[in-house]
Amino acid sequence: MKLYDLEISGNCYKIRLFLAVLGIEYTRIPVDVKAGENKTSEFLEMNPNGLVPVLTDGATTIYDSAAILVYLAKTYADEEWLPGEPIQLSSVVRWLAFEQSEVRYGLCRARAKLLNMPTPLAQLGTLEDSQALARQALDILEKQLTQNDWLAGGLKPTICDIACYPYTAMGPEGGVSLQPYTAVRRWMEKIESLDGYIALPGQVRI
Template identity: 45%
Template sequence: MKLYSHPLSGNSHKVRLMLSMLRIEHEEIVVDLLKGEHKTPSFLAMNPLGQVPVLVDGEETLRDSQAILVYLARKYGGEAWLPSDPAGMARVVQWLSFAANEVHHGPFLARLHFLLGVQLDLGLAQDRSRAALDILDAHLARRAWLELDRPTIADLAVFPYVGLVREGKVMLDDYRNILAWIERIHTLPGYVAMPGL
């Protein structure tokens, strides 16, 4: 198994966490985004979007961190990380959508502005960050994990960019429930760190 990633990519980190927590041996291949390695013909043949992460597992080549989490959870994680019952699965998947939408348009973009100097409406990204954090903090006021009273891929999908939100100049100090959830994630067996987390 091979993971094409970048050390500062929160989306890559989601997959790195899942692989570590499932104890799956793999080779990690760093894609140098600043040198444009994600735009080379060989990389674009794996992912025409030119984005990390990409997972290669035998004959399977998968892009998109949420899709890779689903694949790993169903193939290697049994019921623990992604249940097969319709209601449980839906509860988990709704947070994958939250990660791909609210978290992407808030914490991800605000961080991208400061990390790479990407020009965007920073005020809007920071406002969306706070709106997403409000929803997440209120949800976590009543539970330890996002769904099903245990860690699932929902937690891994949402965690990295929420944990990195300070790099987008949005503070977490007032979000006590989120801070406690982040600490619980840090204590999970197989947790691995990344710069900023």
């Protein structure tokens, strides 16, 4: 298994984290995004959008972090990480979608702007808009995590916890404090206690 990877990217970190928690060995292939290695014809054949992460597993190529988490869970993990039962599966997909929505355009975008990340997202809109949406995202997470240990509402973590964790935990790198969000911080600590947990890239907390 090969992961086309960028150290600083939270989307790549999601995959590294899940692989580490599952105890799966893989080869990490750093992609020099600043040098345009994600825009070569070889890379675009793997992901036409020219974005990391990309995972290859034998003849299979998967791009997009949510899609990779689904593939890994269905192929290599216990069902608890991606339950097949309709209500539970719909809940996992809801929070994967939330991650691509409020989390991406709020928390992730604010960080991309402040760190001057080499991604189109960093060019979109203003820092103030991003931070406002980041706080909306944290409000929604706080509400859910006040009533539930894990995002999808079950007794065990699922891939949507893995998906939502990185950009939430790196909120302060986008100028968004996590101090007011008690339940979010408790949930983060639980993720950080998972067997196999690996540290975030260059984490700044609170």
